[in-house]
Amino acid sequence: MIYLKGIKKSFNQLPVLKGINLKIEKGEVVTILGPSGSGKTTLLRCLNFLEKPNAGLVQIGNIIVDAEKATKKEMLAIRKQSAMVFQHYNLFAHKTVVENVMEGLIVAKKVKKKDARQQSERVLDKVGLSDKLDHYPSQLSGGQQQRVGIARALALNPEVILFDEPTSALDPELVGDVLSVIKSIAQEGITMVVVTHEMSFAREVSNRVLFMDEGVIVEEGTPLEIFHAAKEERTRRFLQRISGETYFLPLKEQVN
Amino acid sequence: MTIDIPFIWVAFKEIIKALPITLILTIVPLLAGFLIGIVVALVRIYKLKYLYRIANGYVSFFRGTPIIMHIMVIYFGFPLLLDQISLRFDLGLQTNNIPIILFVLIALTLAAGSYLSEIIRSGIISVSNGQLEAAYSVGMTKFQAMIRIILPQALAQSIPNFTNIFVGFLHTSSIAFLVSQKEVTGAANIVASVNLKFLEAFIAAGIIYWGITILVEGISFLLEKKVTAYNRGGVS
Ligand SMILES: Nc1ncnc2c1ncn2[C@@H]1O[C@H](COP(=O)(O)OP(=O)(O)O)[C@@H](O)[C@H]1O
Numbered sequence: 501m502i503y504l505k506g507i508k509k510s511f512n513q514l515p516v517l518k519g520i521n522l523k524i525e526k527g528e529v530v531t532i533l534g535p536s537g538s539g540k541t542t543l544l545r546c547l548n549f550l551e552k553p554n555a556g557l558v559q560i561g562n563i564i565v566d567a568e569k570a571t572k573k574e575m576l577a578i579r580k581q582s583a584m585v586f587q588h589y590n591l592f593a594h595k596t597v598v599e600n601v602m603e604g605l606i607v608a609k610k611v612k613k614k615d616a617r618q619q620s621e622r623v624l625d626k627v628g629l630s631d632k633l634d635h636y637p638s639q640l641s642g643g644q645q646q647r648v649g650i651a652r653a654l655a656l657n658p659e660v661i662l663f664d665e666p667t668s669a670l671d672p673e674l675v676g677d678v679l680s681v682i683k684s685i686a687q688e689g690i691t692m693v694v695v696t697h698e699m700s701f702a703r704e705v706s707n708r709v710l711f712m713d714e715g716v717i718v719e720e721g722t723p724l725e726i727f728h729a730a731k732e733e734r735t736r737r738f739l740q741r742i743s744g745e746t747y748f749l750p751l752k753e754q755v756n
Numbered sequence: 757m758t759i760d761i762p763f764i765w766v767a768f769k770e771i772i773k774a775l776p777i778t779l780i781l782t783i784v785p786l787l788a789g790f791l792i793g794i795v796v797a798l799v800r801i802y803k804l805k806y807l808y809r810i811a812n813g814y815v816s817f818f819r820g821t822p823i824i825m826h827i828m829v830i831y832f833g834f835p836l837l838l839d840q841i842s843l844r845f846d847l848g849l850q851t852n853n854i855p856i857i858l859f860v861l862i863a864l865t866l867a868a869g870s871y872l873s874e875i876i877r878s879g880i881i882s883v884s885n886g887q888l889e890a891a892y893s894v895g896m897t898k899f900q901a902m903i904r905i906i907l908p909q910a911l912a913q914s915i916p917n918f919t920n921i922f923v924g925f926l927h928t929s930s931i932a933f934l935v936s937q938k939e940v941t942g943a944a945n946i947v948a949s950v951n952l953k954f955l956e957a958f959i960a961a962g963i964i965y966w967g968i969t970i971l972v973e974g975i976s977f978l979l980e981k982k983v984t985a986y987n988r989g990g991v992s
Pocket residue numbers: 511512516534535536537538539540541542543
């Protein structure tokens with residue numbers, strides 16, 4: 501279970517998160533939508549203390565940290581409760597695919613090398629990369645790299661996996677592959693928080709959709725509620741603009 | 757004046773006996789300087805209180821002044837300093853007994869540390885911040901991330917720069933002959949003066965420096981190719 505209370509974060513006096521309250525149950529898949537600059541990435545990064553909130557309470561699993569008084573040790577402890585999948589993959593360039601996945605197991609979880617390798621191979625099989633174990637990231641396509649990124653997170657068996665726009669750096673024809681991998685692990689009951697612009701993913705896979713704007717959660721609900729009966733004007737405008745881009749563009753092209 | 761080609765070989769055989777001293781004057785400062793360089797680079801990157809200023813000053817001074825000056829200042833200044841300390845605390849140190857090579861090694865080490873710290877620092881900075889964050893995100897500490905993820909890549913990428921420094925220091929070690937160290941240049945000088953064949957002796961010394969340089973560049977090329985293989989995509 502994840503619990504956030506009053507999370508605030510500013511960069512050079514500019515408030516980016518203005519008091520976020522959020523509760524996520526075990527096994528829930530939550531997607532976060534919102535315009536660029538609304539604080540989605542910052543919220544994810546505050547969850548694992550890559551960014552230290554200025555104020556607020558973060559709880560993941562049975563670890564609770566008060567951001568204002570957080571010690572290094574506490575931050576490391578709460579970070580170990582989660583794993584992150586990055587927009588630009590951020591794979592360890594000097595490690596092979598299987599080593600990328602093993603790294604966290606060996607160093608942070610103190611798993612023996614042999615066991616770590618076995619577990620990593622199993623997870624890589626799940627994301628369809630058994631044939632690339634000994635490749636370096638530079639030898640993989642973007643889609644394959646992101647699947648390594650997902651395997652690296654998944655192998656840690658964390659309380660929650662945080663995805664920050666996992667497909668937005670990919671060529672369009674590779675997006676589907678990565679999304680279907682994320683879908684399949686969502687169905688295994690792993691708690692996930694996903695920032696995405698893939699509306700179909702938000703609609704089909706998530707249990708709950710949050711809409712963020714200007715550092716606050718403007719509205720939240722089931723995909724049905726958000727996509728078909730948004731209460732807030734800001735949410736409706738955003739969805740209209742997004743769907744305008746994705747659905748109506750081809751139509752316009754036809755008309756022209 | 758004529759050139760006595762066969763004497764070049766004679767001189768070569770005599771001068772190469774001094775090669776171990778030249779190699780010691782090159783390799784010891786670079787190894788010790790490497791440790792200093794890593795520490796100084798980390799102090800500057802993490803901006804550690806107070807130490808950070810000292811590190812900045814150290815790098816600025818030693819990179820901003822010629823190495824021959826470091827050698828001279830330490831060669832003439834250190835014994836003075838030690839004598840003063842010895843006198844004050846009644847230690848009875850005999851600075852005349854300290855081998856000169858030690859002063860030269862200290863001077864070269866301090867210079868090497870400043871140059872290497874800059875190379876290591878830029879190597880560290882060149883590794884993407886994203887990888888550092890990924891390391892944190894899988895639960896590594898700052899130290900683990902530095903040792904396992906950042907430094908290996910930073911050092912691998914710095915091999916060509918390290919090679920340049922090695923070659924530079926190999927050649928710089930010849931300065932030590934000014935304080936009567938019998939390394940390659942010093943030996944050449946002796947062979948030259950004794951036989952009054954300066955051109956031949958220094959050509960022989962030049963061949964030795966050049967040979968070592970070519971050897972080291974070759975090794976470095978192969979090593980770099982091997983340790984940065986991860987960076988070349990498309991090889992499967
Ligand atoms: N490290 C940082 N330093 C300064 N400003 C930042 C930093 N990170 C994010 N911001 C600012 O915070 C705001 C929210 O950014 P972000 O969380 O990345 O938004 P989103 O992911 O929703 O696009 C933006 O205005 C951005 O410029």
